[in-house]
Structure formats: structure tokens, C-alpha cells
Amino acid sequence: MRIAELSRVSGVPVPTIKYYLRENLLPPGELTSPNQASYGDLHVRRLRLIRALVDLAGVPVAQVKEVLEGLDSDTMSLHDQIGRAHRAITSHRQLTSCTPDTEAAAAQVDALLASRKWTVDSDAPALTTLTETIATMRSLGQEHLADLVNAYADAVEKFTDLEIAAVTANHPTPDQIAESVIIGTILGETLISSLRLLAQESISAHRWHQ
Amino acid sequence: MRIAELSRVSGVPVPTIKYYLRENLLPPGELTSPNQASYGDLHVRRLRLIRALVDLAGVPVAQVKEVLEGLDSDTMSLHDQIGRAHRAITSHRQLTSCTPDTEAAAAQVDALLASRKWTVDSDAPALTTLTETIATMRSLGQEHLADLVNAYADAVEKFTDLEIAAVTANHPTPDQIAESVIIGTILGETLISSLRLLAQESISAHRWHQ
Numbered sequence: 524m525r526i527a528e529l530s531r532v533s534g535v536p537v538p539t540i541k542y543y544l545r546e547n548l549l550p551p552g553e554l555t556s557p558n559q560a561s562y563g564d565l566h567v568r569r570l571r572l573i574r575a576l577v578d579l580a581g582v583p584v585a586q587v588k589e590v591l592e593g594l595d596s597d598t599m600s601l602h603d604q605i606g607r608a609h610r611a612i613t614s615h616r617q618l619t620s621c622t623p624d625t626e627a628a629a630a631q632v633d634a635l636l637a638s639r640k641w642t643v644d645s646d647a648p649a650l651t652t653l654t655e656t657i658a659t660m661r662s663l664g665q666e667h668l669a670d671l672v673n674a675y676a677d678a679v680e681k682f683t684d685l686e687i688a689a690v691t692a693n694h695p696t697p698d699q700i701a702e703s704v705i706i707g708t709i710l711g712e713t714l715i716s717s718l719r720l721l722a723q724e725s726i727s728a729h730r731w732h733q
Numbered sequence: 734m735r736i737a738e739l740s741r742v743s744g745v746p747v748p749t750i751k752y753y754l755r756e757n758l759l760p761p762g763e764l765t766s767p768n769q770a771s772y773g774d775l776h777v778r779r780l781r782l783i784r785a786l787v788d789l790a791g792v793p794v795a796q797v798k799e800v801l802e803g804l805d806s807d808t809m810s811l812h813d814q815i816g817r818a819h820r821a822i823t824s825h826r827q828l829t830s831c832t833p834d835t836e837a838a839a840a841q842v843d844a845l846l847a848s849r850k851w852t853v854d855s856d857a858p859a860l861t862t863l864t865e866t867i868a869t870m871r872s873l874g875q876e877h878l879a880d881l882v883n884a885y886a887d888a889v890e891k892f893t894d895l896e897i898a899a900v901t902a903n904h905p906t907p908d909q910i911a912e913s914v915i916i917g918t919i920l921g922e923t924l925i926s927s928l929r930l931l932a933q934e935s936i937s938a939h940r941w942h943q
Contacts, residue, residue, distance in 0.1 A: 568873070575859070575869045606934070639930075641931055645930050648930075649926075649931050652789075655789055656789060656923045659781075660916065663778070667913075671921075674891075675892055676928050679929045683929060684936070688938055710875075710878070713862060714867070715864070715889060715925065716822075716859075719893060719922070719925070721851055721861035721863065722893040724815065724852075724853065725850075725852045727774045727812045728812060728853070732812040732840045
């Protein structure tokens with residue numbers, strides 16, 4: 524199909540498609556003449572993926588590009604691809620200061636990783652975010668929230684296992700598994716977050732709404 | 734204390750404190766002379782809360798202001814305050830189009846709410862996000878991820894109950910409960926998200942990393 528039809532089918536405006544082509548987020552079409560290219564289902568599918576990451580998950584285009592480069596690479600391991608997806612949805616952050624709260628939080632996180640036998644890179648951005656969040660909860664006098672970390676980790680471990688099982692059971696090839704893991708990682712976040720807000724709203728409606 | 738000391742104690746630069754004062758995110762200090770004000774523990778505490786919401790949770794300043802207005806209001810119900818916190822961490826979104834995937838997703842969400850007896854406002858932003866996310870997973874050929882929604886909801890329900898219990902058990906006054914619920918709502922999101930990434934990284938390291 525030509526670019527106009529690709530736009531119609533995918534719902535993505537032509538100038539946006541051209542921008543994605545220039546930025547190499549979308550592979551070039553097959554040239555049918557010096558000025559015209561033809562696009563296929565692969566392009567429709569890729570455009571849907573880009574829009575999901577940009578519009579729904581709010582991932583910046585530069586990070587989407589990194590994730591897609593991982594997907595398109597023949598040599599990058601799935602583990603490294605997941606690392607790229609993780610960086611796309613977390614911001615790099617330095618521990619801003621070393622207070623008694625951050626020290627207590629770092630100790631709590633170390634204990635958590637050890638007790639759960641989680642193997643994570645010591646410079647994983649999520650590790651800093653977790654430590655800072657716990658430290659902040661403590662500094663705001665919300666120790667009882669910081670103390671829920673283990674209960675959260677129980678739940679999180681359970682559904683992460685389910686995700687991995689669903690992804691590997693439903694996809695025969697490594698490429699398909701990779702794409703599914705990336706989508707699950709990024710959109711799963713949106714799913715869990717919106718479910719949590721709905722659960723909270725419902726509990727709050729029953730408890731605190733006159 | 735004077736503004737310079739408030740800056741030192743809180744770690745927030747003086748110009749930023751002045752900006753928060755102008756924007757009414759921070760209540761004015763007590764005037765000790767026409768050009769000088771004195772600040773107290775309440776200001777330190779409020780600055781910490783603002784920085785947590787802005788820096789850690791990435792909430793825009795305008796939305797932080799809404800959340801704080803809710804907290805400072807004597808008449809707003811806790812339920813409405815929670816509504817403000819929810820809007821602060823979700824973007825308003827319209828369902829972009831009506832495809833078979835969005836219709837199937839809407840039906841799945843309706844069934845979910847009915848089976849769990851969740852009472853939520855029909856224009857809750859999280860409802861649109863949830864529906865769009867499920868529809869997008871389907872359109873990307875990831876039905877098996879969309880089918881995990883019930884398992885996610887089980888887990889989410891469990892830890893939301895724990896959060897509410899922790900918050901109400903540990904705070905005697907409605908004002909304190911409100912602040913804790915808001916912090917739990919917004920920072921809890923950061924906590925769960927970072928735990929999930931760490932759990933994924935660990936599972937991936939064991940499965941896919943050579």
C-alpha cells in the first residue's frame with residue numbers, strides 16, 4: 524500500500540509517518556519508483572506499537588527508538604532488550620543526598636533483594652527509585668506505607684511470574700517473545716496503574732463518600 | 734526560621750521556595766517585619782511533600798497545587814481529595830476511535846467492574862486508560878496479556894486493602910489520614926512500578942541472560 528493508505532489503516536497522519544521514517548523508528552518501504560514506496564502489514568503493526576508506547580505509555584520518541592532498535596537487533600539478548608524497555612519507562616536518577624532515611628531505605632531494599640533472591644544489576648534505575656521512594660515515605664512520616672514493601676513485592680512477584688508464563692506460552696519464536704515481553708513490560712504498567720486507581724476509588728466511595 | 738534556613742533544612746533552593754510561595758503551594762510565613770517572614774516545621778514538611786510529588790512521582794506543579802488545595806480545604810471530602818490525586822497522576826484521555834478491539838475491551842472492563850462490585854465514576858480517567866490499554870494489547874496481537882487483567886485485579890485489590898488499612902490504623906485525625914492517603918496513592922505507584930521492574934529483571938536474568 525502507499526503512504527496515504529498506510530495512514531488511513533493505521534490512523535497515524537502522513538507527516539507523523541514521514542517523521543518516524545526519517546527517525547528510523549519505521550523501516551523504509553519498498554521503492555516502487557524513485558519517489559514512491561510501498562508499505563505492508565509489518566508497517567501497520569509497527570505503527571500501532573509506536574503509538575501505544577508514545578500515546579498510551581507516554582514514552583518519549585527517543586526512548587521508543589532505543590526499544591525498537593533492541594527489537595530489530597539480531598544480536599541483542601532478550602535480557603538486554605528488557606533493560607532498554609526498563610530505561611524507557613524510568614528516569615535515571617541519582618540518590619540526591621545521604622540522610623538517615625536514605626540509609627535506612629537502602630538497608631531495607633538490600634534485605635528485600637536478599638530475602639527474595641532477586642538478582643538485579645546494582646545500577647538498575649528502578650533500584651534508585653525504590654530506595655528514594657521508601658526514604659521519602661519515611662521522611663514524610665509514612666513509615667507504615669514504607670513497611671508495605673514486602674506485601675507489594677509478594678503481589679508483584681506473583682503477577683510477574685504470570686506475565687512471563689503467558690508470554691512464553693503464547694509465542695513460538697524468540698522475536699515474538701521479545702515483542703510481547705516489551706509490550707507487557709510497558710503497557711502492563713499502564714494496566715496495573717489504572718486498575719489500582721479504580722480499586723482505590725471504589726474502596727474510597729464505600730468508605731468516605733456521602 | 735528565615736527563608737535561608739528553610740532552604741538549608743529542606744534542601745530546596747531559595748528561588749524555588751519563593752516560586753512555591755507565589756504559586757500558593759506553600760502557605761506564607763509569619764511576617765516578622767515588612768520584608769521578613771518566619772517559617773516553621775509545617776513549611777519544611779510541606780516542602781518535602783511538594784518535592785516528593787514533583788521530583789519522585791513526576792507530577793506537574795499545576796496538579797500538585799490542586800492536590801494541596803484539596804488537602805488544605807476544610808470542606809472537601811476525602812473521596813474528592815483522592816479524586817484530585819488520581820487526576821494528578823493520570824492524563825485525561827478520550828477513547829480515540831471505536832474499533833472492534835475497543836468494543837471488546839469496554840465489554841471486558843464492564844464485566845470486570847461488575848464481577849468485583851467496584852463502584853467507580855463512569856468518567857474516571859483510569860477507566861479510559863484501562864479500556865485503551867486492553868484494546869491496544871488486543872490490536873497488537875497480545876490477547877494473552879489482556880487476559881491477565883483479572884489476575885492483576887486480584888493482586889491490586891489485595892494491596893489496596895492493605896494500604897487503606899495501614900493508613901487508617903496509623904493516623905488518628907481525618908487531616909492526617911487524607912495526607913497519608915494522598916502520599917500512598919501517588920508514591921505507592923512509584924513503589925509498585927519499581928518493584929515490578931526489579932522482579933522482571935531478576936526473572937529475566939535467570940531465564941535469558943548468558
